[in-house]
Amino acid sequence: MTTTPPRRIRRRARRWAGRLRRVPVVGALLPRPRVSSRGATPPPAVASAVAAYEAGHLALAWDRFQDVPTADWRRWALEEYLRSGLAHDRASVLTSLRELVADPTADVAPGGWDVAVGLAFAERESDLARSLYARLDDAVTSRDRTERHVRESRDWMRSWVERDPVSASAPAVAPGTVPFAVLAYGHPGRRRASANIGDHVQSLAVLGHLVRRTKVRFEGDERLATALTELQGRVPDRLRHDGPAADVSVITVDRDASAYAEVPPQTWTIAFGWYMHALFGTSRYGLPFHANLLPVFVSFHCSKRDLLTPEVVDYLREHGPIGCRDWTTVDLLLSMDVPAFFSGCVTTTVSTVFPDLVDVPAADAPRAYVDVPADQVPEGGVTYRHGDDRIRTTPFVDNLLRAAALLETYRTQHSGLVTSRLHAYLPARSLGMDAEFVPPKPSDPRFAGLIPLDDQRLSDIRTGITGLLEQVLDSILDGAAPDEVYALWREVTAERVADARSRHEAPAATPVRSRPLPAVRARGVLVSRAGQAPAAVEPAANGHEVVVVVGRGAVTDQLTALLASLDAHSRQPVRVTLVGPGAGDVEIAAQPAVEVRTVETNGSTVDIVLTLGDLLPDVDLAVVLPAGAVVHEDLAALAGLDLGGRVFAAPNTQALRRSSGFGVIEAAAVRLGADTDRSTELRRIAYQAHAFDFDAFDVDVLVLDLAAMRGSGQVSDALAQVEAYGLRLREALQLLAGPDRALVPERWAVRRGLAPRTGAALEIRA
Structure with missing residues (x-):
């Protein structure tokens, strides 16, 4: 799958915002307009495709690009066309690129040629990349002004584009x-x-x-x-x-x-x-x-x-x-x-290449502040930065010696060091400095096991690395064959691997839930089905149960639209149950032929959804919808999904940047901040339960087997984990099920403005 770098997405999103705002319907979905870089309005078909792309829906973008003439996507959306197409129809895109490079009249800006070169290069289409590079070079050379980053990219790529990714052999070294x-x-x-x-x-x-x-x-x-x-x-x-x-x-x-x-x-x-x-x-x-x-x-x-x-x-x-x-x-x-x-x-272990100091800095020597936010640096503090664009253009050996000189400066001129950089903190500790680590996200996955770090743990890590590499490098330098070296590596690491597996597989300590589960405060019938008494609460035979979780706040207008759509499209009886702290506050003025009952409870959304089986003892299967949903087809197709013995069905996340299931859980782990033990344990639980990775899913639209959820040990564990790790609904369900859930078809969970050509069966408008 072809992805797009976040920085590029943000840059292009800013550029496109002004353009798309001028297009009817599409513009209403976007934030406040900005100035267009080309000062013109793109055709609606282009705007529609780009809106899908910027939302991360590459499949939908590619589908919409089928309605865009070649000249238009070349001029207005070359990058969006190429990236969405490479993810879904590589052969067609490569054909389009070959036609593009052969067309002397193609209306493409230098930045577009730059993008095309990079993508052809990444796809290992070396000859095509070289041809595109020639067009890029001509486009840059022929203009008096070109964006700086495009010129830099052109110059940088000059040597790379001549290479082929073939793992070429250099001559063998001497025996x-x-x-x-x-x-x-x-x-x-x-x-x-x-x-x-x-x-x-x-x-x-x-x-x-x-x-x-x-x-x-x-x-x-x-x-x-x-x-x-x-x-x-x-x-x-x-x-x-x-x-x-x-x-x-x-x-x-x-x-x-x-x-x-x-x-x-x-x-x-x-x-x-x-x-x-x-x-x-x-x-x-x-x-x-x-x-x-x-x-x-x-x-x-x-x-x-x-x-x-x-x-x-x-x-x-x-x-x-x-x-x-x-x-x-x-x-x-x-x-x-x-x-x-x-x-x-x-x-x-970097201390290996630093001679012992004869004279250590005085106790009153200044502390070094390395990539620390300005508001955390005292007045007059000595600051350093590890990031510098010049490093990119400096030869490796010079950077290597620069790194050594920088660490030498830290240890000879400063009494201590404060840093947000792991590779300033750990080297400083290795060199015996008093160092403080102040990362913006202490629960970053890269730090698990490295912070907090006492002297004994530091010693264990570096002596462990030194011991392992000493043995394997001795074998390599002694001329051992690769099979012998790898056999030795497996031997010397076997105990460590066994310990890691034991830790990985160890049962998680069952969290003890102290927060009470949601409880029903009041039940009532808000709107009854036509011709039935208000006291009726049982749905008709073969009817469908829709649940909407209602927090505090006005949702009456949204619910009115949802009820009207259910009334218009349902061939079978439908009952809507409003559950949550705000259920008793809702008023419905219209009288649709849909029964609406209220179950007022306390608790958060995640707790309510996980306990719906107990809150609604008369319901065995429910469709959970957001208040802002509108259905365009009979709900029977959704309510009748075959769950295949699974507890619930949910739709795949369509936005590419949110498509990793473990990425969802990772967000919860990072949110734990300085509680690094808890974040590490949450990750371990997730990786123990599910193999990396699985498709993330959204939770606005769910089909729940409430009968299976009642009394489920997994659900009970999930409720405890919600409290122990501060999980939100989407996070809790990814952790609970991983890939083991049924699929809600994409048409039944369409975000506003992102409907496929076949149309939306259910649209989420808010």
Whole structure:
């Protein structure tokens, strides 16, 4: 599936807001207008397709683009057309791109050519990408003014576009020499190349395990070999390791695009860090690595749904066990049956390349503030930033030495350090500094197991990493065959993997719910069916039960529209039950042939939905709708869904950016803030219950088997988890069911303005 980077979405959304506001109907759905960059109004068909795209509905956008003439999407919405099409009809889009590049009259701005180059490149259509690049180059060169980011992208891509992702082999190194690749941070997309010196701090720490060996000589890339020899001289005597004598030929390989490099056969690398940067916002990542790379995974983090394809999962199994930087990644990989263990972060070992200080900073030396919000820095505080665009254009070796110099500054000129950056905090701790970690989101999944971090835990992490890498690097440098090295890796990590599995599979401590469950305060009949007494509360035979949860606040107008639509389209009796704290406050002026009863309760929406079976003992199956829903067809099709023995049915989330089930649960975990133990446990429970990943679902429209929910142990556990972890309804149901739920068809849960060509059976207007 092709995705779109959030920054690009926001930028294009701002650009399009002004255009779409001018289009009838579409404009009403968008926020306050902004100035259009092209100062004109797009055709309605284009506006409709782009509105769907900006809402994250790529399938709907592509469907609507079928009504857009070629000239219009080229001029107005080239990126939206290409991205939505690549997600749903790749062959057609590639044909369109070939026709585009061959058309000398195509009305495409330089930014459009830039997007087209990147997408063709990501799709591994190398010849097409080169042809498109020629058009981009001509478009930029022929204009006096072009957006800066487009010019930068053109210049950046010049060398990349000539490469092919074929895992080409460089000549083999001399017999007896060990080839070793250092992961660098270049990227075909300029803005995805690393601008964070903290990445190079990680590299410095990893290389410390290689340069601490006294009998290793470096050759290969001359500048890199010289830098490693220099680092070798910085290792304190107490950390030096004799090990096997070896000549090591070193190269750099870009972590996120290694397949575009030339790599000698059987080149070893230590694979670490966060694998997050796709090619040009698509679903293509840098894993698996170049075919000639032999990775040993340690201090690894991943969380991207599109990254973990079946091919990548098999690759990780083949090269595992995977040493993970955090417990989140451990639980994620174990849920997919990938052997994994907690290694912690390799930056805890960066002290390997720092000589012991003779003179430490005085106690009154200033503290360093690294990427700390200005309002948290005292007057006169010394500040540093780890992010700098110049890092992208600086050679790797220079950044590596810059990282070493920056850490040297921290430890020699400051009495302590305060930072929001993990790769400033952990290295400072490794160097013996007094460091305080102040991240904006303490429950970020990358930190699980790393904060809080006392001295003993810090020591355990770095001695663990050092011990593991010492054994495996000894084997590599001694000339062992890959099979032997991986067998050793499995052996030395076996106990850690077993411990991780035991922790992962351990039963969760059952939370004790202290908050009372929702209770019925009053029942009543608001509107009775025509011809029946107001006291009637039982639905007619073969009728349908609709439940609307009503909080405090006016929903009368919305409910009136819902009732009218049910009255107009239902062939069988329908009863609507209003449940919640605001149920008794609703007044319905009209008299539709739909019975409306009220069940006034206390409690939150999530508690009410989970206890509907007990609140409505006379109902076994219910359709839950929002007050702002309007039906356009007979509800029988929805109420009669085959649940297949499942407790409920829900519609898939159509917005691409909200489509990860674990992403929904992750939002709840992050919200726990400084309570990192609780957030880590919530993630563990989720990964224990469900394999990564499953399609997220929305909860505005539900079909509930209330008979199955009554007395259900799973529902009771879910109610306890709601209180223990502060879960909202969508989060609680993802955790409860994961992928194990029936599907509400898309037509029965359509957001206003996002109806497919076939029309909406149910529209959510508010």
